Amino acid sequence: MKLKPLGDRVVIKKIEAEETTKSGIVLPGSAKEKPQMAEVVAIGPDVNRDDKTVLNVGDKVIFSKYSGNEVKLDGEEFTILNLSDILAVIE
Amino acid sequence: MKLKPLGDRVVIKKIEAEETTKSGIVLPGSAKEKPQMAEVVAIGPDVNRDDKTVLNVGDKVIFSKYSGNEVKLDGEEFTILNLSDILAVIE
Amino acid sequence: MKLKPLGDRVVIKKIEAEETTKSGIVLPGSAKEKPQMAEVVAIGPDVNRDDKTVLNVGDKVIFSKYSGNEVKLDGEEFTILNLSDILAVIE
Amino acid sequence: MKLKPLGDRVVIKKIEAEETTKSGIVLPGSAKEKPQMAEVVAIGPDVNRDDKTVLNVGDKVIFSKYSGNEVKLDGEEFTILNLSDILAVIE
Amino acid sequence: MKLKPLGDRVVIKKIEAEETTKSGIVLPGSAKEKPQMAEVVAIGPDVNRDDKTVLNVGDKVIFSKYSGNEVKLDGEEFTILNLSDILAVIE
Amino acid sequence: MKLKPLGDRVVIKKIEAEETTKSGIVLPGSAKEKPQMAEVVAIGPDVNRDDKTVLNVGDKVIFSKYSGNEVKLDGEEFTILNLSDILAVIE
Amino acid sequence: MKLKPLGDRVVIKKIEAEETTKSGIVLPGSAKEKPQMAEVVAIGPDVNRDDKTVLNVGDKVIFSKYSGNEVKLDGEEFTILNLSDILAVIE
Numbered sequence: 001m002k003l004k005p006l007g008d009r010v011v012i013k014k015i016e017a018e019e020t021t022k023s024g025i026v027l028p029g030s031a032k033e034k035p036q037m038a039e040v041v042a043i044g045p046d047v048n049r050d051d052k053t054v055l056n057v058g059d060k061v062i063f064s065k066y067s068g069n070e071v072k073l074d075g076e077e078f079t080i081l082n083l084s085d086i087l088a089v090i091e
Numbered sequence: 092m093k094l095k096p097l098g099d100r101v102v103i104k105k106i107e108a109e110e111t112t113k114s115g116i117v118l119p120g121s122a123k124e125k126p127q128m129a130e131v132v133a134i135g136p137d138v139n140r141d142d143k144t145v146l147n148v149g150d151k152v153i154f155s156k157y158s159g160n161e162v163k164l165d166g167e168e169f170t171i172l173n174l175s176d177i178l179a180v181i182e
Numbered sequence: 183m184k185l186k187p188l189g190d191r192v193v194i195k196k197i198e199a200e201e202t203t204k205s206g207i208v209l210p211g212s213a214k215e216k217p218q219m220a221e222v223v224a225i226g227p228d229v230n231r232d233d234k235t236v237l238n239v240g241d242k243v244i245f246s247k248y249s250g251n252e253v254k255l256d257g258e259e260f261t262i263l264n265l266s267d268i269l270a271v272i273e
Numbered sequence: 274m275k276l277k278p279l280g281d282r283v284v285i286k287k288i289e290a291e292e293t294t295k296s297g298i299v300l301p302g303s304a305k306e307k308p309q310m311a312e313v314v315a316i317g318p319d320v321n322r323d324d325k326t327v328l329n330v331g332d333k334v335i336f337s338k339y340s341g342n343e344v345k346l347d348g349e350e351f352t353i354l355n356l357s358d359i360l361a362v363i364e
Numbered sequence: 365m366k367l368k369p370l371g372d373r374v375v376i377k378k379i380e381a382e383e384t385t386k387s388g389i390v391l392p393g394s395a396k397e398k399p400q401m402a403e404v405v406a407i408g409p410d411v412n413r414d415d416k417t418v419l420n421v422g423d424k425v426i427f428s429k430y431s432g433n434e435v436k437l438d439g440e441e442f443t444i445l446n447l448s449d450i451l452a453v454i455e
Numbered sequence: 456m457k458l459k460p461l462g463d464r465v466v467i468k469k470i471e472a473e474e475t476t477k478s479g480i481v482l483p484g485s486a487k488e489k490p491q492m493a494e495v496v497a498i499g500p501d502v503n504r505d506d507k508t509v510l511n512v513g514d515k516v517i518f519s520k521y522s523g524n525e526v527k528l529d530g531e532e533f534t535i536l537n538l539s540d541i542l543a544v545i546e
Numbered sequence: 547m548k549l550k551p552l553g554d555r556v557v558i559k560k561i562e563a564e565e566t567t568k569s570g571i572v573l574p575g576s577a578k579e580k581p582q583m584a585e586v587v588a589i590g591p592d593v594n595r596d597d598k599t600v601l602n603v604g605d606k607v608i609f610s611k612y613s614g615n616e617v618k619l620d621g622e623e624f625t626i627l628n629l630s631d632i633l634a635v636i637e
Contacts, residue, residue: 274454274455275454275455276426276452276453276454276455277452277453277454277455278451278452279418279419279447279450279451279452279453280448282451282452284452315452342400342426342428342429342451344400344426344451344452346454353426353451353452
């Protein structure tokens with residue numbers, strides 16, 4: 001089973017980030033706030049309009065907390081949100 | 092009796108999903124949250140505009156929780172919602 | 183006396199539906215929820231725009247609960263609502 | 274003194290309707306709900322736009338309850354509301 | 365000092381109306397509700413657009429209660445509001 | 456340090472007005488309500504669009520109470536607000 | 547890791563301003579309110595549209611309090627907000 005988002009919606013999968021402080025200490029995921037980092041899993045047909053690439057599958061993104069709809073499929077948790085809830089790509 | 096939705100509205104029928112976890116265990120419908128999965132039963136004339144097919148009758152879709160109007164017809168429960176409340180198609 | 187709705191408004195008359203379950207049992211109107219089914223009594227000049235028939239007088243429709251204004255005329259109850267509150271036609 | 278409404282505003286005067294039930298019994302005005310019936314007293318310059326007559330002075334209309342601004346002039350009560358708060362004309 | 369309103373704003377000065385009932389009795393200003401009658405003191409450059417005179421300085425108008433900003437200048441009270449809060453001109 | 460507002464924003468500095476009543480008595484600033492009078496300190500590039508001068512630096516203006524963002528720079532208090540929160544110029 | 551904002555979003559880093567009063571006394575950051583001053587770290591592709599430079603990386607800006615999303619990356623705190631939440635540039 002695969003999710004094919006409609007319009008300018010994006011399917012993401014939240015990722016538990018390991019955070020490295022400047023001094024090099026790694027904080028495990030459990031010691032942090034609600035994750036806001038995710039990987040793009042699927043994008044709707046209106047996301048990359050007019051031959052302008054805004055987002056690609058596989059991109060790591062920052063998204064707006066509390067936005068989107070959470071969906072469970074085949075035991076995995078996904079979030080479907082609007083492109084406007086994606087704030088930035090992490091490079 | 093048949094429902095013919097107006098404008099860009101869609102008639103769906105919620106489906107009780109059997110959820111299979113990665114380890115293969117099947118959770119019966121009653122052990123889960125409110126279903127968000129549905130089958131498209133009828134689509135309004137403005138859903139597939141400009142010869143662009145967005146949705147077909149029979150599609151399995153994910154829809155936005157708490158959206159739409161519930162209607163009972165011939166003893167069956169349907170939900171009528173706007174196309175914008177359909178988040179993704181499941182393939 | 184006759185109601186002539188303005189713009190894209192529609193005058194409907196709610197109908198108490200007799201509901202037949204799949205097993206054939208008829209539930210009288212009083213055993214059910216607030217009716218959402220109605221018959222179109224009059225339509226405003228902007229309902230069927232651009233020679234596109236959306237609604238006809240006499241159509242049976244499903245409308246959005248809690249929408250519209252209730253009006254009493256000659257002892258009869260009518261509801262005046264916007265076309266956008268009509269969800270589907272029943273055929 | 275005369276009220277000349279601006280834009281698409283309409284000045285109406287509420288009328289206490291005598292309601293005749295189907296069996297012919299007349300209910301006096303005091304036995305009913307807040308009146309929603311009114312007579313059009315004056316119309317703004319933008320009401321009948323593009324040579325399309327929507328409303329005439331003297332028309333009996335149904336208006337949306339709780340809308341509009343009540344004004345007292347020369348001891349008489351008027352209501353000034355937007356054209357969009359006029360739901361239907363009674364013929 | 366003089367107020368020159370911006371855009372489609374209007375400066376008005378509320379007037380305490382003496383109200384004459386049909387029988388000719390004059391009610392002094394203190395016996396009435398909050399005044400809604402005012403005289404236009406100044407109009408912004410966008411009020412009479414496209415050579416269409418909507419309002420003139422000196423016009424007596426009815427305005428929407430609770431709208432606008434009250435300003436004190438040289439000991440006098442003025443109200444600055446949008447043209448859309450002016451409901452009608454009294455002639 | 457200097458503030459250069461973006462878009463149609465305006466930087467103002469509130470001024471404590473001395474109010475002279477008609478009889479000539481001067482009320483000191485402390486005896487009055489929150490000041491609504493200000494001097495324009497800087498204007499964004501979109502304020503005077505299409506060669507139409509709406510506002511100049513140095514203008515005394517009346518602005519909408521409670522609007523805008525207060526900013527402290529070099530020990531001085533400024534308010535940054537939208538052009539639409541400027542109600543009138545005092546001449 | 548680097549943040550690449552989407553659309554007209556801007557990534558900023560708040561700066562703790564040392565405030566010098568007119569008399570020359572320096573107030574340390576801790577003695578002041580929530581900082582509203584920031585440095586622009588990255589700008590989305592739609593910020594400087596139509597060859598019109600609105601903002602540059604490195605600009606010191608004043609932004610609207612309580613706006614934006616806070617993000618932690620590599621142990622550093624950033625804020626991602628819309629261009630419309632940037633009020634002014636400090637020169």
